[in-house]
Amino acid sequence: MQRLTVQRQAILDLINASNRHWDADEVARALVDAGASIGIATVYRGLAALESLGLIDSIQLADKKRYERADKAHHDHMICTGCGHIEEFSHETIEVLQQQIAAEKAFRLTGHQLVMFGLCRDCAEELDR
Amino acid sequence: MQRLTVQRQAILDLINASNRHWDADEVARALVDAGASIGIATVYRGLAALESLGLIDSIQLADKKRYERADKAHHDHMICTGCGHIEEFSHETIEVLQQQIAAEKAFRLTGHQLVMFGLCRDCAEELDR
DNA sequence: AGCGTAATGATAACCATTATCATTATTATG
DNA sequence: CATAATAATGATAATGGTTATCATTACGCT
Ligand SMILES: [Mn+2]
Ligand SMILES: [Mn+2]
Ligand SMILES: [Zn+2]
Ligand SMILES: [Zn+2]
Numbered sequence: 001m002q003r004l005t006v007q008r009q010a011i012l013d014l015i016n017a018s019n020r021h022w023d024a025d026e027v028a029r030a031l032v033d034a035g036a037s038i039g040i041a042t043v044y045r046g047l048a049a050l051e052s053l054g055l056i057d058s059i060q061l062a063d064k065k066r067y068e069r070a071d072k073a074h075h076d077h078m079i080c081t082g083c084g085h086i087e088e089f090s091h092e093t094i095e096v097l098q099q100q101i102a103a104e105k106a107f108r109l110t111g112h113q114l115v116m117f118g119l120c121r122d123c124a125e126e127l128d129r
Numbered sequence: 130m131q132r133l134t135v136q137r138q139a140i141l142d143l144i145n146a147s148n149r150h151w152d153a154d155e156v157a158r159a160l161v162d163a164g165a166s167i168g169i170a171t172v173y174r175g176l177a178a179l180e181s182l183g184l185i186d187s188i189q190l191a192d193k194k195r196y197e198r199a200d201k202a203h204h205d206h207m208i209c210t211g212c213g214h215i216e217e218f219s220h221e222t223i224e225v226l227q228q229q230i231a232a233e234k235a236f237r238l239t240g241h242q243l244v245m246f247g248l249c250r251d252c253a254e255e256l257d258r
Numbered sequence: 259a260g261c262g263t264a265a266t267g268a269t270a271a272c273c274a275t276t277a278t279c280a281t282t283a284t285t286a287t288g
Numbered sequence: 289c290a291t292a293a294t295a296a297t298g299a300t301a302a303t304g305g306t307t308a309t310c311a312t313t314a315c316g317c318t
Contacts, residue, residue, distance in 0.1 A: 039267035060191045078236055089230050094223055101218050106250035107207055114243045121235035168298035
């Protein structure tokens with residue numbers, strides 16, 4: 001990315017101003033709703049460009065990729081299969097153990113993604129009721 | 130699944146006879162190459178049906194779903210981004226810590242997927258050379 | 259101002275997966 | 289056994305997220 005265009009700045013601002021995990025379509029809709037003019041292809045390219053610079057982070061879910069602010073410490077995700085709510089967590093021991101496992105297998109670790117699935121408190125209660 | 134048809138039995142046998150992580154297309158091709166007659170739609174349906182019965186397991190990767198034998202103990206995966214090699218591992222402490230984290234957040238945990246990315250020994254050496 | 263190049267946006271293409279639907283196979287029933 | 293009910297198959301269309309194409313526009317620089 002050589003140019004931080006107005007479109008890319010708008011994407012970055014939108015994501016940085018929230019704690020959500022956005023998919024490309026949500027970003028496009030939010031920007032258009034806010035009066036911006038941006039095509040969906042530009043959103044996809046902008047998200048990829050911003051991520052490659054480390055300005056935003058992403059998680060790859062089963063159906064789609066979701067983007068979030070990069071100015072938070074590394075964390076993993078717990079997703080409610082009932083309502084879609086995403087809870088963040090981090091656990092230093094889990095991180096260290098992963099490095100140990102990689103070392104044992106002679107893997108040069110470059111990244112990881114831990115996603116836990118389940119029901120949030122509300123959805124679990126609703127189900128029990 | 131009410132009927133374990135010859136097609137579904139063939140899918141199950143193929144997967145059970147290997148340690149690979151198969152995608153739908155690979156399963157279809159392998160069966161056709163082995164002389165079976167099976168359509169790709171039937172493979173997709175068969176894989177889903179077998180999984181829902183717990184007869185096979187799956188991991189959801191970024192681009193596609195991959196299936197494997199279910200008669201192994203639970204494990205997670207480390208994937209080489211160089212050659213695609215998939216290494217399996219399991220770590221009891223990581224499993225327990227996940228349950229603790231879920232309990233703290235009042236999540237009713239139903240599953241998880243931990244994928245580590247990196248370079249296997251061979252690919253790392255190749256890169257250094 | 260003019261040139262070189264990166265980015266945009268509409269749209270086509272791609273790819274994995276699911277839906278449709280007529281046909282076939284299997285199971286249940288008389 | 290014959291036949292009805294229904295589940296599964298397979299060819300193919302459709303879907304949905306994402307990437308590629310390409311003409312046009314915007315930007316940075318001299
Ligand atoms: Mn997050
Ligand atoms: Mn495995
Ligand atoms: Zn929920
Ligand atoms: Zn490798």
